[in-house]
Amino acid sequence: MILRSGAAAVAGGVGAAALAACGEAEVVEKTVTVTVTEVKEVVKEVPVETVVTKEVVKEVPVETVVTKEVIKEVPVVEVREVEVEKVVTQEKVVEVEVEKVVTQEKVVEVMVENPKADSLVIGLPVTARVDDLDGSQVYEFQTKIHAFCTSESLLLYDYQTQTLKPRLAESWEVAPDATSVTFTLREGVTWHNGDPFTPEDVVFNFNRIFRDDDPYHAEGTFYYNGFAQPFYGDTEVLDGRTVRVNLTQPDALAAEKFGALDSSYMAHPPSVMEHGNREYSTDVDKYVGTGPYIPVELRPAELVRMVRNENWWGPKPDFDELIFRLFPGGQAGADARVNALLAGEVDVALYTPATRRNDLFRTPGIGAKWFSNFVLGYFYINHTFPLFQDNRVRQAVARSFDRVSFYEATAGPTVLPWGRFWFPGSPYLNDAAELDYDPAQVASLMQDAGFSMGGDGVWANGDMRAEFKIQYSGDPGAPPDRETFWMQGLNDLGFSVELDAWDPAIRADFDSGPFAQQNLNVGGWGVGVFLGDPAFAYQRWTAGDFFALSYMDNAEMNQLYQDILVEADADNRTSKVHRMQEIAADQVPWIPSTVSTLGAAWREEKVTNVTSGATQYSYPWLYKVAPV
Amino acid sequence: MTRYIARRLLSVIPLLIAVSLIVFGMSKALPGDPVAIFLQQADIANPELVNAMRDKYGLNDPLPVQYWTWLSLMFQGDMGESIRRGERVSDLLFRGMRNTFSVATASVALVIVVGWTMGVLSAVVHNRAWPQAITRFLAQAPVLMISIPGFAVAVFMVLIFGISLGWLPTSGVSNPREGDDVIDLAKHLILPTIGLALASVGGNWRLARNTMIEVLREDYIRMAHAKGLPLWRVYFVHGLRTTLVPLLTSAGLLFGSLLTGSFILEYIFAWPGIGLLLVESTVNRDVPVVMGATILIASLYIVLNLAVDILYAIVDPRVRYA
Numbered sequence: 001m002i003l004r005s006g007a008a009a010v011a012g013g014v015g016a017a018a019l020a021a022c023g024e025a026e027v028v029e030k031t032v033t034v035t036v037t038e039v040k041e042v043v044k045e046v047p048v049e050t051v052v053t054k055e056v057v058k059e060v061p062v063e064t065v066v067t068k069e070v071i072k073e074v075p076v077v078e079v080r081e082v083e084v085e086k087v088v089t090q091e092k093v094v095e096v097e098v099e100k101v102v103t104q105e106k107v108v109e110v111m112v113e114n115p116k117a118d119s120l121v122i123g124l125p126v127t128a129r130v131d132d133l134d135g136s137q138v139y140e141f142q143t144k145i146h147a148f149c150t151s152e153s154l155l156l157y158d159y160q161t162q163t164l165k166p167r168l169a170e171s172w173e174v175a176p177d178a179t180s181v182t183f184t185l186r187e188g189v190t191w192h193n194g195d196p197f198t199p200e201d202v203v204f205n206f207n208r209i210f211r212d213d214d215p216y217h218a219e220g221t222f223y224y225n226g227f228a229q230p231f232y233g234d235t236e237v238l239d240g241r242t243v244r245v246n247l248t249q250p251d252a253l254a255a256e257k258f259g260a261l262d263s264s265y266m267a268h269p270p271s272v273m274e275h276g277n278r279e280y281s282t283d284v285d286k287y288v289g290t291g292p293y294i295p296v297e298l299r300p301a302e303l304v305r306m307v308r309n310e311n312w313w314g315p316k317p318d319f320d321e322l323i324f325r326l327f328p329g330g331q332a333g334a335d336a337r338v339n340a341l342l343a344g345e346v347d348v349a350l351y352t353p354a355t356r357r358n359d360l361f362r363t364p365g366i367g368a369k370w371f372s373n374f375v376l377g378y379f380y381i382n383h384t385f386p387l388f389q390d391n392r393v394r395q396a397v398a399r400s401f402d403r404v405s406f407y408e409a410t411a412g413p414t415v416l417p418w419g420r421f422w423f424p425g426s427p428y429l430n431d432a433a434e435l436d437y438d439p440a441q442v443a444s445l446m447q448d449a450g451f452s453m454g455g456d457g458v459w460a461n462g463d464m465r466a467e468f469k470i471q472y473s474g475d476p477g478a479p480p481d482r483e484t485f486w487m488q489g490l491n492d493l494g495f496s497v498e499l500d501a502w503d504p505a506i507r508a509d510f511d512s513g514p515f516a517q518q519n520l521n522v523g524g525w526g527v528g529v530f531l532g533d534p535a536f537a538y539q540r541w542t543a544g545d546f547f548a549l550s551y552m553d554n555a556e557m558n559q560l561y562q563d564i565l566v567e568a569d570a571d572n573r574t575s576k577v578h579r580m581q582e583i584a585a586d587q588v589p590w591i592p593s594t595v596s597t598l599g600a601a602w603r604e605e606k607v608t609n610v611t612s613g614a615t616q617y618s619y620p621w622l623y624k625v626a627p628v
Numbered sequence: 629m630t631r632y633i634a635r636r637l638l639s640v641i642p643l644l645i646a647v648s649l650i651v652f653g654m655s656k657a658l659p660g661d662p663v664a665i666f667l668q669q670a671d672i673a674n675p676e677l678v679n680a681m682r683d684k685y686g687l688n689d690p691l692p693v694q695y696w697t698w699l700s701l702m703f704q705g706d707m708g709e710s711i712r713r714g715e716r717v718s719d720l721l722f723r724g725m726r727n728t729f730s731v732a733t734a735s736v737a738l739v740i741v742v743g744w745t746m747g748v749l750s751a752v753v754h755n756r757a758w759p760q761a762i763t764r765f766l767a768q769a770p771v772l773m774i775s776i777p778g779f780a781v782a783v784f785m786v787l788i789f790g791i792s793l794g795w796l797p798t799s800g801v802s803n804p805r806e807g808d809d810v811i812d813l814a815k816h817l818i819l820p821t822i823g824l825a826l827a828s829v830g831g832n833w834r835l836a837r838n839t840m841i842e843v844l845r846e847d848y849i850r851m852a853h854a855k856g857l858p859l860w861r862v863y864f865v866h867g868l869r870t871t872l873v874p875l876l877t878s879a880g881l882l883f884g885s886l887l888t889g890s891f892i893l894e895y896i897f898a899w900p901g902i903g904l905l906l907v908e909s910t911v912n913r914d915v916p917v918v919m920g921a922t923i924l925i926a927s928l929y930i931v932l933n934l935a936v937d938i939l940y941a942i943v944d945p946r947v948r949y950a
Contacts, residue, residue, distance in 0.1 A: 077949035121804060128906060139667075223677065280714040300715060300723060303804045323804045327898045328908065336799035336898035342791045343798045345708070559631040 041463055042067060112504060119321035122604065123337040123346040127327040130300045135265025139223040144262070146324045148305050150192075151289035152266060154183050154202070154374040155259030164255055168197065168266060168290060172255045175513050178566050181254035182244045189313050191268045192294045199237040202268040206235045206258065208277065219277035225263035232258075252568040266290060292317045302326055314454050331355070338601070341366065347606040352599035354414035360601045367604050370413040370597035374423055377415070377594035378472075383518040383587075389467055394588035396445040397522070400436040400493050406435075406485045416595040421581040423595060428574060434582035435592065442493050457528065459494045469500040471523035476501035482593075483524060522591070636873065640930050645699075651922040652695050655915045656761040658661050662913035663687060671787055685711055685916075698919060708916035712909070717920040720905060725887075725924065727801055728894070728901035732886035734817050735825035736879055744875060747836025751891055754841050767837075773822075773830025779892045782823030786896070799898040800922065819899045824890055828882050835878055840871045873940060884929050891896035 063188040124142050132138040135151035154169035164172070169183040189197040208216035209225050210232035218488075224285060231254065243259050258264055268288035275286040282298040292314060293306035304324040307319050325346055327333035334353035341349040342363060352368065360368040381394055388394050403417035419436040422429040451459040451466060459466035470490075472483045479499045490497040500521075512519075560580050567573045600610045665682045681690045686697055693836045701708060707717035750766030790798035797803060806812055843849065844867055852862045891903030902921060909917035 119805065128712060131714070221677070221681070225676070278714075280709070280716070298712075300720075302800070302802065305804065324799065327799070328900070328904060330894070330897040332904075334899055336896070339786055339798040340800070341790060343794060345797060345800075345803065576719055 005094075014556070035504060060569060061130075065469055108598060118319050119320040119323055120348065121323045121325055121346045123325050123327055123340055123349040125329045125333045125337065125351050126324075127329040129280065130298050130304060130326070131282055131286065133289070133295055133304075134267050136205070136222055136225075136263050136267065137220055137278060139221075145350065146322075148265075148291070149293040149306060149322065150287065150291040150295055152291050153260055153264045154185075154266070155255060157256060157260040164260060167260075169259060173567060174252065174254050174258060176568075178247075178250035178252045178254065178568060180244050180246045181258060182238070182242060182257065185243070186313055187241065189290055190311055192288045192309060193268065193271075194311070195251070195268065195270070197290055199239075199241065199243045199268070201266060201269055202243045203235045203237060204265050204272075206232070206264075208267075208272065209263055216272055217276050219279075222263050224261065228257040228261055228263065232250075240436045250566045252564070252566050252573070283463040293322055321425055341601055341603065344603065347603040348600065348610060350598065350600050352601045354411045354599075357412050357599075365604050366601055367597070367607075367609065368601040369610065370599045372416050372424060372595050373598050375596035376423070376592060377417070377524075377596060379591040379593055380520055380523045381588060381591055382522070383589065385468065385521055387464060387466060388521075390449045391587050392445045392449040393451075393466070395435065395586075396442045396449070397490070397495070398491050398591040399438045399445070400442050400495070400589050401486045401591070402437040402489055406482065407594065410481055415597055415599055418592050418595045420592060421584040422577070428577045430578040430581040433578070433585035435585060435588065439493055446494065452496055457494060458496045466494060467496040469498050471500045471502055471519075471521060473502050473524075480524070524593075554583060554587060554589075557587075633938070636934050636937075640927070642782050643930065645928060647926045648699065648702075648919065648923055649695070651919055652698070652915075655918055656691055656694075658913065661687070662915055665913050666712055666891060681711075685709075698916075702923070710909075710914055710917050712912050712914045717916050720917060721902065721920050721924050722920075724905040728887055728890055728903060730813065730819060730882055731820050731824060731890060731893070731899060731901065734821040735828065735886050736883050738821055739828045739832045739879065739882060743770075743832030744836045745815075747833040747848035748840050748863075748868060748871065750833070750837045751840030751844065752836070759915065768832035770830035770837075774827050776826070778823045778826045779896055781826055782819060782893060782896050785819050785822065799896075801899060808940075809810070816889040820890075820893050820899055823896070824886060824893045832875065832878060834880075836871060836875055839874055840867060843867050843870045846870075850865070876939050877936055880939070884932045887928060888925050897913040 054056075061357055077543050122145075124145060126140065126142050128140040128143050129138075132140065132143045133147050135144070135147045135152050135153065138144050138147040152168050154167060155172060156165045156167045157163075158165050166186065168186055170186045171184045172181060174181045183202070185202070186196065189195060194408055204216075208220060209222050210229050211234075230250055231247045232252045235243055235245050238244055243253065247254055251257065256357060264290070270287040271286065275281065275283070282300065284295045285299055287295065292309050292312045294309050295304060297303070303326060306322045306324075308320050310316075324339070327337045327340075331353065334351065335356065337346070337349045338352060338356040338359060340346045342359065352370075357368070360366055381388055381397065383389065383391075383394065388397070398419070401419075403419060407415055407417040416424065418424070419430065420431065420434045427623045445604045446459045446466070449461065449480035451461045454460040454465070470483050470487055472480055474480065479501065483499055487497045487499055557580060560576050560583075564573050565577045567576060602610050633927075661678075661682075663678050663685070667678060667681070679688075682901055686694055689697070698708065698907075705718075707721070708713070710720055713720065744771070746766065750763070753763055753766065756763075785796075786798050789796045796818050802817050844863070849862060849867055852866050857866075884949050888903060888906075889901075890901055891907055893899065894901040894904040895907075902925070905917065905924075906921045908914075909921065
C-alpha cells in the first residue's frame with residue numbers, strides 16, 4: 001500500500017508540467033497523496049492456566065500408605081503466529097486467550113491385598129555369606145550390592161565425578177598438615193531401630209574397624225581396612241555433631257580412607273555388642289544399619305529380602321521392597337540369571353554374561369547396559385627376564401596386542417579394550433600415556449633396541465631371540481581366546497611366542513607358582529581398584545606382595561607415590577599422577593588390556609533404566625533404578 | 629536280620645574313616661591355599677589377614693593335627709565352618725541335601741511311575757496282536773530317552789516351557805514373590821526332575837520290559853496260566869513280584885547316583901543342591917565342606933545299599949541273611 005501511494009504522487013507532478021509546455025488553458029492539478037492504511041489483525045494465542053483436577057488411582061501397600069501430590073504440566077495448545085496477508089500495513093496484535101491445561105494429579109490411596117506390589121527382584125551371583133550386611137566386613141563384590149543398601153559410610157566416593165560427597169557426614173575437612181580429618185555428622189539420622197546416630201557411634205565403629213586392641217575388632221574380619229589401618233590413631237568427639245580422626249602419619253587422602261573406603265561402614269554399636277561382630281547368623285535382627293533398606297529375610301543360597309526404610313535421611317527410595325535372588329557364581333548362574341530375567345522371574349539381572357548379550361539386545365521389552373568400572377585387566381610382564389630388560393622391547397610387546405579388534409570380535413560391550421594406565425573419563429587419566437596397538441612402532445622399537453629381523457622371521461639381537469611364553473591359568477588343552485589371539489599377533493610381528501598353561505589353583509603361590517619372578521614371562525592377571533584415586537592403585541606398586549601391580553622398583557615412581565600421599569592440592573596431585581602414568585608407559589611394568597564392565601539388564605515393564613550409581617559395586621543405583 | 633543290620637552298620641565306621649583319610653589327603657595334596665584363593669577372589673592385599681585366617685581355620689597346624697582335630701570334632705557332631713561362606717558345614721550340608729533329596733526323590737518317583745509302568749506294559753503286550761505302531765513305540769521310546777542327554781533336553785525345556793511359554797520356572801527352588809509353599813516347590817521341581825530322570829526312565833523302561841518278558845517265560849508263570857488264574861493275577865502278582873528285584877536294585881543305586889550325580893542339572897537350573905555345593909567347594913578348596921560332604925555322601929551310599937539289601941529280603945523271601 002505504501003508503494004502504490006507514492007507512485008500516484010509522482011505521476012501527478014509529471015502530467016502538470018507537460019500541459020504547461022503546450023500553451024493550453026492551465027488546469028491546475030493538485031496532486032493528492034492518499035495513504036491508505038489497512039489494519040490487519042493477527043491472532044496470537046497467549047496461554048492462561050486452567051487447572052484440571054484429575055484423580056489417579058494408585059495402589060499402595062497396606063503397610064506403607066503415603067500421601068503425595070503430583071503436579072504435572074501438560075501443554076495442550078502450541079502458540080503459533082499466523083500471517084494472513086502480506087498487504088498488511090500495520091499489525092495490531094490482538095491477544096486471544098487460549099487454554100493451557102495444567103493437570104493436577106491427586107493420588108487416591110487404595111489399600112491392596114498384595115503388599116509386595118512394588119517389589120523389585122534383582123538377580124545376583126552370590127556364593128559367599130548371605131548375612132554379609134555389615135559393609136565394613138563384607139568381602140565379595142556382589143554381596144556388597146545388598147550390603148550397601150543397609151549400611152552406610154560417612155562419605156560417598158562418587159565414581160562418576162571422582163569426588164567425595166556427603167553421606168552420614170554433611171561436611172569434612174582435612175587438616176592443613178594432613179594429620180587429622182574432621183567430620184561433621186548429618187542431623188536427624190537414625191538407625192533402623194530408631195536410635196539416633198551419634199558421634200560416639202562413629203568412635204565405636206572406627207575403633208572396632210581399625211584398632212587391633214579393640215575387643216570388637218578381634219571378632220571381626222575387616223578385609224579392606226589395610227589401606228587405612230596404618231594411618232589410624234584415634235577418634236575423638238568434638239561436640240554433638242563433630243568427630244575428629246587423628247592420624248599416625250600425614251595422609252592427604254584421610255577423608256577418602258576413613259570416610260568412604262569399603263571398610264568404613266557404620267554398624268549399630270549395641271547390636272554389634274549383643275549379636276557379635278562376625279558370628280554367622282540368618283537372624284535379620286543381628287544387623288542394624290542406617291541405610292535406605294532394612295533386611296527382613298535371609299535365606300542362604302536363595303534370597304535376601306529388604307523393605308524400604310521410611311525414616312531414611314535421603315530421598316525416598318522408589319521400591320517398597322527389594323528382593324535379591326541369589327544365583328550360583330560362574331557361567332551356570334549367569335545363564336540361569338538371564339533365563340530368569342527373560343522369563344520374568346526377576347526384574348533386574350546383574351553381572352550379565354557376554355555370551356548372552358545377543359539374547360538380551362534382541363528381546364523386546366528388555367533393556368541392557370554394560371557400565372565400565374574400576375577393575376583394570378592387565379598382563380604381568382617380568383622385566384627381569386633377559387629379553388624384557390630393555391624397556392623398548394617391553395613397549396613393543398605391549399603395542400603388539402590389537403585389543404580393539406579382539407574385544408570387538410569376542411566380548412562386545414562387556415569389556416572395554418584399554419591400553420592406558422588409568423580409567424576412561426577420569427580427570428586423572430593421562431591420555432597420552434598409552435600402549436595402543438601399533439605394528440609400525442613395534443618394528444621401530446625393536447630396531448632401536450638393536451634387534452633385526454632374522455631369516456626365520458623372528459627378531460634377534462646377537463644370540464638373543466625375541467622368544468618368550470605367554471602364561472595363563474587353566475587347562476593346557478584349552479587356552480583362552482585372548483592369549484591365543486595375542487600370541488598369533490606377536491608371531492605375525494616377528495616374535496616367537498608359545499602359550500604355557502598353569503594350574504589355576506597355584507597361581508596365587510608367588511614363591512613357586514606361575515607368577516613367581518623366576519617363572520614368569522608374560523601372564524594374564526587382573527586387579528580391582530577400590531577407589532578411583534590413583535594413590536590406592538599405585539600403592540600396589542610398592543606393596544611387595546602378590547597383589548602388587550608390578551615387581552618393578554622405580555625410584556621416581558616410589559617418590560611420586562609418597563608425594564601424592566601428602567599432596568592436598570588437587571592440581572598438583574593430578575599432575576603427579578599424570579607423571580606416574582608417563583613412567584608406566586615408558587617402563588611398561590605391566591601391560592594394560594581391558595577395563596571391566598558390570599552388565600545389567602532389566603525388564604522395561606518394571607523399570608525404565610538402571611544407572612550405574614555413584615560407587616563401583618554399588619549401593620545407590622538400587623534406588624536410582626527408575627520405575628515405570 | 630537285626631544282627632545283620634547291626635553288623636553292617638558297624639562295618640561302616642572303619643570304611644568312613646578310610647574315606648575321610650583319603651579325601652583329607654587328596655584335599656591337602658591339591659595345590660593352592662584355601663584362604664589365599666578365598667581372598668584372591670576378593671582381590672584383598674593383606675598378608676596379615678591371610679595368616680590370621682589360616683590360624684582361625686587351623687591351616688597353620690601340622691597335617692596330622694589338622695586331621696585329628698577334624699575327626700574328633702566330627703565325632704562330637706561338629707563338622708566345622710565353611711571358609712568361604714562362614715556357615716556351619718552341617719547347616720550347609722543339610723540344606724544342600726534337602727534340595728538334592730527333593731529332586732532325586734521326584735526323579736526316582738518319575739522313574740517308577742513312568743519307566744517301570746511302561747516297561748511292564750510293553751512286556752505284557754509283547755508278542756500280542758496290538759497295533760505295530762504301539763508295540764514299536766513301546767520298544768523304541770526308551771532307546772530315544774537314553775540317547776538324548778538329559779541336560780540338553782533340560783536346556784531346551786527351559787527355553788520352551790520357561791522363557792517362551794512362561795508355564796514353569798526356569799531356575800531356583802522358590803519364587804520370592806509367591807512365598808515358599810509345596811505347590812511352588814513342585815512347580816520348580818518339574819523341569820529339573822525331567823532333565824535328571826529322562827535317561828533313567830528310559831533305562832528302567834527297558835530293564836522292566838526285558839526282565840518282565842524273561843519272567844513271563846518262566847515255568848511257574850506257565851503253571852499259573854495252567855491253573856487258570858486270571859491274567860492280571862499272573863502278570864501283576866506272580867510276574868511283577870519277581871521283576872521287582874532287579875528294579876529295586878536299580879532304583880536304589882539310581883537314588884544314590886542322583887544324590888551325587890545331579891551336579892549338571894543343578895548347574896543348569898541354579899538348584900542349590902549338594903552336587904553344586906561340593907563342586908564349588910572343591911574348586912575353592914573349602915576343605916571343611918568337601919570333607920563333610922564326602923563323608924555324608926559315602927554314608928548315604930552305604931545306607932542305601934543296606935536298605936536295598938533289606939528290601940531284597942522283603943520282596944524275595946528266598947533271600948536270607950545269615
